[in-house]
Amino acid sequence: MTYIADDIVCEAPAGRIEGAVAYRAFMTPFVAMLKSTTMLATFGDESTALIMYDTSTTLVPSAPGAELLTVAAGRITHSRFLFDRLPFDQARRA
Amino acid sequence: MTYIADDIVCEAPAGRIEGAVAYRAFMTPFVAMLKSTTMLATFGDESTALIMYDTSTTLVPSAPGAELLTVAAGRITHSRFLFDRLPFDQARRA
16 A cells, blocks of 8 residues: 555546545455456556556456556556456356 | 458457457447547557547446557557446346
């Protein structure tokens, strides 16, 4: 959480998350099932980063994600977060 | 299709699509429901582009996507394509 701004806003597939406490609560279940991450591409400039990665999780073997990050004063203040929720939904229903 | 290589490989959420004919068949239903696109970020270098955009479709009001594109000789030869299938799945079930 070192690089997460206290007032981070994350626009995730399920909706808007505001603040580091809520962001941590949102990420914790995902991190708990995370087995590995492979970075596919990273780009950025002074204030923005755009990354795409693949992850392997205990629930879904390949779960790629993309994030458009805004950085200010060395911390992430905004994250537009994208991943495919369908395989997670299907795995939970199975 | 001007910028699509004949032998494009697209790694989409639902699986691997090979060749321009299959890629066109894959994209056609999406394009038919597309109302508008807003580019959120574009980065790239000599051979790679990473983009994130939001789309509005007749089925899902906000459907963001990200693409990691490999370009050779002015055409897209590889696309790692990411979007959230869940709202489309839910809309089709409703």
